[in-house]
Amino acid sequence: MKRPRRPRKAAKEQFVEAEAWDEEVEEPQETSADDPDETGWKTSTAKLAGLSRLARIGVWTLVASGPVLSMMAFVSTSGPAQGATKPVPAATPASSVGPAGFAELYVAAYLQAGQGTERDLAPYYSGSVALGVKPGTRTASQSTVIASRQVQPGYWSVTVAADVTAHDDNGKSKRLGVQYFRVGVQAAGPAADAEQGAAAAYAATSLPSQVTAPAALTPGGLAYETDRGSSSADPSVETARGFLAAYLTGTTELDRYTSPGTRLQPISPAPYAAVKVTGVQDDSPKAGQQKVPADGTVLHQLVQVEAADQGGSPVLLSYALTLKSRAGRWEVATVDDAPAIRAGGTPSAVPQATAPPGAPTTAHSPSPSNS
Template sequence: MKRGRSRARRKDIKRAALRELELPDQVDEDADGAQPDDEPIGWQTSAATMAGAARLARIGVWAALLAGPLLGGAALLGGSAPGAAARPTPSTSSMAASGTGPAGFAQLYVQAYLAAGNGTENNVAPYYSGTLSLNNPPAARTAATTVVMASTQVSPGYWSVTVAADVVAHPQGGSATDTGLHYFQVGIEATGPEAAGGAQQGTGPVGYTATSLPAEISAPSSLRPGVLVYGASTLSSTDPAQATVSGFLSAYLTGTGQLGPYTTPGVVMNPVSPAPYSSITIAGISDDNPAGAGGSTTVPADGTLRRVLAQVNATSDAGTFSLNYALTLRARAGRWEVHALDLAPHLAPGSAGSMPSPAAGTTQPPVAVPAATASTATP
């Protein structure tokens, strides 16, 4: 009953609004008809105008009444949604500058510098545009190989790159001699976007230049490695893990047999191709069992993991060479299977490399110390 009355009320409101809309037409017809001669025309026009304005006002009221629920709903929805001005603007953070470009440029620069000499200074011009006059004969030294050891950003667009070079000396009238590794530090200035080592954001032209000749520096210090998780014990031939490791590495290095029978189902590995060795022997295997597993003849429950480090003697036409392989084994159905070829031997928890103590009669390379620290240092 209430719904019926509500519907009837809404219909009455609409009919009243329509009647109001029709009234202006009736007024216009009366205005166009005959008018009494004794009434001023101006007054009649003014009265009609005011009547029309009053009717328009009433129409506006009805329109507001009819549109009220719609406007209210729109206002409610508008209040619940954040306005466009209130939406946070995504922040654009600058990406970290890449040292790949400056590092590659420094490698090429060191190679050209080592091979250049008196009369061939122009070979260095693409890398260093400063005034250059070399005293050594051309090709007195060459780099057999080079590798970047460090690339440090000194300031935006400016890099310090350390290059290791295996330098071969070519004395006049003598045979070439490998002089070992030499380390060179060079300053490289980069222009262009951060992705190329420059200081600009976005895209743009890229360019590099060396700011000076290379400086030969001392070699980086070598660390003492941390303690590994593997014990000193060697697995015996009765340990089922011995056969798994031997069979897997033989197939992996010599191409004899398949890897599938030795790996966990679902683990996909590819042998070294072409096979570099004709045969291998296992010189020893240690695992991460603190008590040692050299005499173990049983395999634990399925899913048990075991880490092993294998010492391999691999033979080719060039000789026999020693290799180490860190493997993770997984128990399944009473046998051990290779679950992973580890990226590196596992360190014991809490273990880390340490700097070696200088040997007697040797000195440590100089270390730069900030002035504030140096002034308070104890002699």
């Protein structure tokens, strides 16, 4: 037996009534402002609506300000923490260039000064000075600083080597040789404790002190133990001769004597008109070897030459060369910075002859450079 169907219209009306009932249930009931709620607080529909709006405004304000708050938090955390120790920059070593140059100028002025020209020392030394020698009795033709030591912050001990010449009343000159003077120099200003180039002021603490020459040395043994002489029959000697002639006179191209890829240029303008090899030493173990060994073999040479300048005057020179073998011949690979020292070779001191009292102290070391 079939159940009778409910009309669609009746069902629809019933659904609408149910929705209306729900809306009536959800609608808040008005409460009198004078009637307290269960918690004992007095509320009203208007107050609840205002609180709801304030809550919604607060939520949206937090959402909108989120990026700003995040950035502020990042900045505050990335900055240095309060109370943290800041890194201290490393101290820059004091430069000796300024005190050394000041001392060199001071010694030159001191040697030149004399009675009546003591004021020439005022830029260097402010003490009272009375010189008994005539001005210009001594001069320094050359000078250079050979030692500089900071004895305490801002205070330096500088030793100057000066090639001194004496001049008599008749206008004659006599070279006294290289003499050594030690100067105490105080520095004040940025360059006294900082990098080179900063401005500073300097002052000598006394007149110069003449001191003894530094100890002379005999160099340790060189690595060239085989003497080739100056024989043109040796292929390595012939290569050295041709290369140095081209290097010093510019009469031929260096490429004829150098290894591929070697970048060497002759001296320009050419200082000499002719070159003569007077001796060659190398580190080859075979003294009588004449044949060029296998490709890639390395040979170190020390070559002595006599070069004639444009006026014909002979000049003695030494060159340390490195040669390599290729295709049955020797080629120059490099002009070495200095002669090679034998492994374990150390210099030894040379005893100095005792000079009579009052005699000038002369140098046993290379002459100083021009001031």
